Amino acid sequence: MKVWDIYTRLWHWLLVLGIFFQWLSGEVLDDQMQNHALIGYTLLGMMIFRICWGLIGPEAVRFTRFVPSWTTLSGYITKSNKAIFVSHNPLGALAVLAFIVLITLQAASGFFMEDEIFFTGPLYNWLSASTTSLIAELHEIAFTGILLLIVIHIFAVIYHRFKHEPFIVKAMVTGNKPLTNPFQPLPAVQLHIRAWLCIAVSIISVWLLVNHLPGWLGVEADFY
Numbered sequence: 331m332k333v334w335d336i337y338t339r340l341w342h343w344l345l346v347l348g349i350f351f352q353w354l355s356g357e358v359l360d361d362q363m364q365n366h367a368l369i370g371y372t373l374l375g376m377m378i379f380r381i382c383w384g385l386i387g388p389e390a391v392r393f394t395r396f397v398p399s400w401t402t403l404s405g406y407i408t409k410s411n412k413a414i415f416v417s418h419n420p421l422g423a424l425a426v427l428a429f430i431v432l433i434t435l436q437a438a439s440g441f442f443m444e445d446e447i448f449f450t451g452p453l454y455n456w457l458s459a460s461t462t463s464l465i466a467e468l469h470e471i472a473f474t475g476i477l478l479l480i481v482i483h484i485f486a487v488i489y490h491r492f493k494h495e496p497f498i499v500k501a502m503v504t505g506n507k508p509l510t511n512p513f514q515p516l517p518a519v520q521l522h523i524r525a526w527l528c529i530a531v532s533i534i535s536v537w538l539l540v541n542h543l544p545g546w547l548g549v550e551a552d553f554y
């Protein structure tokens with residue numbers, strides 16, 4: 331049965347590519363800062379999309395359906411015989427939330443960065459120099475958090491893949507899991523309308539944040 335819709339799957343694999351490019355352009359290459367910012371804004375938009383999708387998307391990706399209560403979470407952690415969840419399991423759900431929070435923080439802190447050569451983020455001149463440099467530290471710390479989470483995520487996926495869910499990685503590619511899906515599927519037209527609504531919300535939000543927020547906050551425009 332179809333569990334992951336096409337937008338969620340595209341979102342996941344574009345996220346993997348995006349994070350890889352941000353690592354490459356932030357840590358390895360030194361002439362890619364404009365593209366680093368551009369992909370950073372795109373990743374911010376993708377987080378806004380996922381929040382919107384978690385509110386109005388199909389049931390399997392909705393926060394109300396997969397974010398666990400304390401009882402479900404502690405029950406899952408303490409039980410040795412783990413149930414198979416059609417959407418994310420309770421620990422996986424926490425990882426999804428942590429990814430969204432960390433990547434949003436990372437992209438937002440980028441607005442305060444500069445590379446001492448060519449690039450100045452849109453909010454670089456907004457706060458005092460000491461606050462801005464603290465935020466720049468956050469840009470490094472949050473990325474360490476993201477890397478750590480990626481390592482845990484990949485180990486968790488491999489563990490479940492070999493322990494009792496041989497289909498999970500394939501399911502993030504094809505969308506299908508050989509399980510009875512208890513969720514109501516969205517009719518195709520509804521799925522696309524809702525997805526494009528979320529895409530529009532995220533594009534407009536990022537455009538306002540990058541192009542207009544500095545003006546609203548009275549930040550002196552630098553070249554960015």
Ligand code: HEM
Nearest residue numbers: 338342345346349417418419422426429480487498499502
């Ligand atoms: C940069 C690296 C990665 C990041 C940031 C990342 C992030 C995420 C996020 C946020 C989700 C939740 C999807 C949603 O609900 O919208 C997810 C799910 C998933 N990811 Fe990744 N991922 C990464 C790499 C990988 C890799 C390399 C694999 C394959 C080996 C993988 C396999 C999966 C699978 C199978 C799921 C679904 C888990 C489930 O069934 O509960 N991910 N990932």
Ligand code: HEM
Nearest residue numbers: 352356357367370371373436437440441443444445451473
């Ligand atoms: C989720 C999105 C982002 C990720 C994962 C990311 C990741 C990184 C990483 C790993 C570094 C290297 C840190 C270091 O030198 O120790 C870096 C540096 C930097 N990032 Fe980002 N970044 C993101 C978004 C942004 C955005 C949106 C901007 C600007 C608007 C930005 C601007 C910068 C700047 C100016 C540097 C400093 C480069 C230097 O020191 O030469 N980043 N980023």
